[in-house]
Amino acid sequence: EKEVGSNGQVITLIVSANIGPNGRPPTSTIRQRISLLPSGKGLQFETKLNWSEDRELLKVRFGHNVRSSSLRYHVPFGYVERANHTNTSWEQAQFEVCGHQWASIAEGNCGVAVLNDGRYGYSSERDVIELSLLRSPKAPDDLCDIGEHCVTYAYLIHEGHSHAGLDTIFSSASYLNSGLKEMSMSPLLKAANQLAGPLPFIRVSPSNVHLSSMKPGEDDPTQTVILRVFEAYGSRTSACIDLAPLIQARRYSEGAETRYVVSVDEVDILERTSEWRQEESVNKAEQDKDM
Incomplete structure (x- = not known):
């Protein structure tokens, strides 16, 4: 047939x-x-x-x-x-x-x-x-x-x-x-109405750097966002991540400053920053010394 x-x-x-x-x-x-x-x-x-x-x-x-x-x-x-x-x-x-x-x-x-x-x-x-x-x-x-x-x-x-x-x-x-995934965009679209043009939510370049996932942080899901990116082709490269205007570092409204991104840190697979890992290493060294 x-x-x-x-x-x-x-x-x-x-x-x-x-x-x-x-x-x-x-x-x-x-x-x-x-x-x-x-x-x-x-x-x-x-x-x-x-x-x-x-x-x-x-x-x-x-x-x-x-x-x-x-x-x-x-x-x-x-x-x-x-x-x-x-x-x-x-x-x-x-x-x-x-x-x-x-x-x-x-x-x-x-x-x-x-x-x-x-x-x-x-x-x-x-x-x-x-x-x-x-x-x-x-x-x-x-x-x-x-x-x-x-x-x-x-x-x-x-x-x-x-x-x-x-x-x-x-x-x-x-x-x-x-495939296609259904999700609610109402909060984002409501805020996007304040923009003059289209909203590029996130852009990663060059093409050999891929965004694998974007999710709330495990320890503080209301204040942190995890972006997982990787180089896919086995090459040395530098990457650039452009965020939409709604989530860029600063935005001014009626004279008041509102911060959307306070800091950017590299984390390990357990979402620990390098500063946190250094503190953990120092504490462990002190414990070993006491023993």
């Missing part, structure tokens, strides 16, 4: 299939909606599965003609490289690699990537990249993976592993994984 729809420049292809592994009668169904990514550089596959198989591994396979001895796999706050061959016993044991949002192979100024929104098992050898979708094992749950599933993945063409190519990969993977 195939249905083709066109909306301006965007073409959507819907494909349905009944499958039965190893020549058996069909017991599972797959329905896919295939569409262009917003960038126009790849295809997005929205897949609905009704799975009834027992101990059958379901993978999607993408062929390519990119020549490279290694691939890059996304991990939190960056990526790792793994071999694209099985020349040694160690490489043979790495038949599947964990990658969070994407796996990419590139040569020079061209490459391809497979993006996903929640399936983390990748495998690759030479001119093939595979993504594991379902395993249907019998332990620890006898009905593991049996039933309905919704999986989204994409096949992306990019500009290699240069900064431009990594920009394309990260932005496309972020789009695939973010």
